[in-house]
Amino acid sequence: MFTGSLVALITPFKNGSVDEKGFEKFVAWQIKEGTDGLVPCGTTGESPTLSYEEHKRVIDICIATAKGSGVPVIAGTGSNSTDEAIELTRHAKQAGADAAMLVVPYYNKPTQEGLFQHFKAVAEAVDIPILLYNVPPRTGGDMQVDTVVRLSQVKNIIGIKDASYDMARPTLTKLKAKKGFLQLSGEDASAVGFLAQGGDGCISVTANVAPRLCGDMHDAWKKRDLDKVFELQDRLMPLHKALFVETSPAPVKYACELIGQASAKLRLPLVECTEPTKKQVHDALVHAGLIN
Numbered sequence: 001m002f003t004g005s006l007v008a009l010i011t012p013f014k015n016g017s018v019d020e021k022g023f024e025k026f027v028a029w030q031i032k033e034g035t036d037g038l039v040p041c042g043t044t045g046e047s048p049t050l051s052y053e054e055h056k057r058v059i060d061i062c063i064a065t066a067k068g069s070g071v072p073v074i075a076g077t078g079s080n081s082t083d084e085a086i087e088l089t090r091h092a093k094q095a096g097a098d099a100a101m102l103v104v105p106y107y108n109k110p111t112q113e114g115l116f117q118h119f120k121a122v123a124e125a126v127d128i129p130i131l132l133y134n135v136p137p138r139t140g141g142d143m144q145v146d147t148v149v150r151l152s153q154v155k156n157i158i159g160i161k162d163a164s165y166d167m168a169r170p171t172l173t174k175l176k177a178k179k180g181f182l183q184l185s186g187e188d189a190s191a192v193g194f195l196a197q198g199g200d201g202c203i204s205v206t207a208n209v210a211p212r213l214c215g216d217m218h219d220a221w222k223k224r225d226l227d228k229v230f231e232l233q234d235r236l237m238p239l240h241k242a243l244f245v246e247t248s249p250a251p252v253k254y255a256c257e258l259i260g261q262a263s264a265k266l267r268l269p270l271v272e273c274t275e276p277t278k279k280q281v282h283d284a285l286v287h288a289g290l291i292n
Contacts, residue, residue: 001072002099002131002159002182003200004222005214006037007207008044010249011058012262018054019263020061026262027065033211036201036218038062039101041076043138044205044249049267056091063096074131074203078103082118089126099129101161101203106139112147123156130156135163135186145172152177161186161203162194170197188214188240192233195221205248206240209255210290235288242284246273255281259290 007030012019027038040062041047041055050058059075066073075092077100079085089100105118123130132151136142142164151157152173159182162169167190170183184201185194191202195218207214213232220228243251249266250273256262258281264272273281285291 002037002074002184004036004218005207005211006039006074006184006201006203007035007211008042008203008205009038009040009062010208010253010256010262011040011045011050013265013267014263018050018058020057022262023058024061024065027062029261030207030211031066031069031071034215035071035207035211036215037072037074037203038066039074039076039203042101042133042203043103043135044208044252045076046249046267046270047076049270052088055088056095059092059097060095072098074099074101076101076103078105078133080105080108082121085118085122086125089122089128089130093126093128097128099131099158100126101131101133103133103135104139104141104143106141109141112144115141115143115147116150119151119157120154123154127156129158131158131182131184132160133163133186134160137163145169145176148173149176152181158182159184159200163187165190167193167197170194170199174198188243189237192217192221192229205243205252206236208252209259209261209285210236210239210288213288238284238287242277242280245277245280251277251281254278255285258282258285
């Protein structure tokens with residue numbers, strides 16, 4: 001259910017508030033373009049600057065828009081407070097999300113045992129499939145393979161989004177984790193390598209602007225049509241890189257504006273990307289064939 005190309009959704013803003021109609025339209029476009037899964041309120045969705053009310057509302061809109069489409073919703077419900085993570089995960093469950101994704105707690109830098117106890121507590125408190133999310137460059141903490149393997153044995157914990165950039169981890173995890181434990185890349189530029197090392201898909205930033213191309217690449221991988229995989233990877237690689245020249249999601253929001261799907265507006269402390277980055281994003285979109 002949670003394989004292939006899933007999108008780490010942006011959160012559009014208008015006049016300083018969440019653009020609810022714009023977000024609904026954006027989610028509907030993603031579904032029409034064939035994305036395999038929707039992930040609201042993650043890093044790309046600027047979750048740190050959403051109020052709890054906005055956070056819950058964005059998840060509600062995504063679930064309502066996806067209803068009946070067959071496209072699963074994995075709600076971002078992570079926090080550096082275990083109690084807050086449980087509260088957000090309970091809401092996701094009640095709202096009808098198919099799963100929840102919880103980031104490694106940031107800033108307070110828990111030990112590996114602390115990470116284990118944090119995720120275990122959430123999994124035991126809320127009966128919903130849970131994806132772990134390891135992104136060391138963002139959180140300052142790195143969940144090690146042994147901890148992931150321990151957590152794979154906990155009821156409700158079904159997989160991980162791994163943005164560690166360590167291509168050995170998918171295989172090392174697969175060899176020891178519970179059978180069927182899902183592994184999704186969190187880094188577009190190395191997604192093909194992640195698949196080759198035992199991964200099951202990617203929760204993608206690039207899919208915000210290229211959902212069809214990203215989906216086609218993963219479909220080609222499943223068919224083992226490697227010529228098609230590499231052709232699409234070559235088209236997308238400049239875009240993968242351009243979207244991280246500055247702090248995400250500034251470049252991807254600008255890209256969404258260029259293709260006419262959303263505003264480039266962000267919330268402070270994030271600001272719109274610089275002119276050199278805008279040019280790089282524009283050129284990468286042209287290379288991918290997404291604009292002229």
